[in-house]
Amino acid sequence: MTTTSTPHIDPHGVEIAETILLPGDPLRAKFIAETYLDGVQCFNEVRNMLGFTGTYRGKQVSVMGTGMGIPSISLYTYELIHFFGVKNLVRVGSCGAMQEGMDLYDVVIAQGASTDSNYLHQFGVPGTFAPLSSYRLLEQAKRAADERGQRTHVGNVLSSDVFYNADPDAMEPWRKLGVLAVEMESAGLFVNAAAAGVDALGIFTVSDNLLTHAQTTPQERQTAFKDMIEIALELA
Numbered sequence: 438m439t440t441t442s443t444p445h446i447d448p449h450g451v452e453i454a455e456t457i458l459l460p461g462d463p464l465r466a467k468f469i470a471e472t473y474l475d476g477v478q479c480f481n482e483v484r485n486m487l488g489f490t491g492t493y494r495g496k497q498v499s500v501m502g503t504g505m506g507i508p509s510i511s512l513y514t515y516e517l518i519h520f521f522g523v524k525n526l527v528r529v530g531s532c533g534a535m536q537e538g539m540d541l542y543d544v545v546i547a548q549g550a551s552t553d554s555n556y557l558h559q560f561g562v563p564g565t566f567a568p569l570s571s572y573r574l575l576e577q578a579k580r581a582a583d584e585r586g587q588r589t590h591v592g593n594v595l596s597s598d599v600f601y602n603a604d605p606d607a608m609e610p611w612r613k614l615g616v617l618a619v620e621m622e623s624a625g626l627f628v629n630a631a632a633a634g635v636d637a638l639g640i641f642t643v644s645d646n647l648l649t650h651a652q653t654t655p656q657e658r659q660t661a662f663k664d665m666i667e668i669a670l671e672l673a
């Protein structure tokens with residue numbers, strides 16, 4: 438790749454790995470880099486959307502914040518894929534669980550991402566496109582989780598444009614269709630990956646339970662999601 442910078446990413450000569458972990462929170466990206474990677478170099482500070490490259494068990498891997506919502510993750514992943522040659526994009530996020538039997542800190546792996554966003558309309562399909570994760574990455578992540586004895590929920594998530602919904606029952610139709618959890622980015626990531634022929638996955642930690650209203654603290658959202666991060670790093 439010959440690109441040196443884009444409007445939102447300026448790596449100033451630092452390489453970006455083919456595999457990247459993508460938390461919404463740039464401070465979670467910094468935490469992951471400082472906690473798990475060796476030989477870390479910062480590759481992006483534009484808009485404080487911190488990105489880092491290092492090695493994990495000898496393999497090069499990058500990690501970068503995406504911001505919140507489909508518009509934000511979509512522009513960063515478009516640039517990472519089309520200008521910097523990134524091939525495996527693994528979102529590591531928090532989510533709100535909406536099915537019985539899901540506890541705080543459980544790990545959710547997205548097989549697909551339904552959405553209430555208009556982002557997919559630009560692709561002009563004469564129907565509804567189902568944004569799916571990469572089967573290869575999904576299988577690897579599930580295997581890594583099983584080997585750790587980690588309880589996981591695999592299935593559909595909802596990538597919503599709305600965090601504070603005017604309708605208190607807005608999640609009910611999705612819940613009735615078996616959607617496991619709500620977050621705000623994966624459908625944009627998955628359709629960008631599909632359009633470019635690269636691989637993407639979403640792995641989440643349950644930070645909120647929409648049925649019981651239990652929730653984790655802001656500090657925990659930044660640093661306490663160890664299982665999800667360690668599973669994602671197995672994909673490097």
Ligand SMILES: O=P(O)(O)O[C@H]1O[C@H](CO)[C@@H](O)[C@H]1O
Nearest residue numbers: 460461462505530531620621
């Ligand atoms: O923890 P992150 O990765 O930011 O993900 C979730 O948290 C944010 C909302 O608090 C949204 O970005 C949602 O998708």
Ligand SMILES: O=c1cc[nH]c(=O)[nH]1
Nearest residue numbers: 531532533619620645
């Ligand atoms: O309820 C939640 C929790 C995390 N992220 C979301 O988008 N919603």
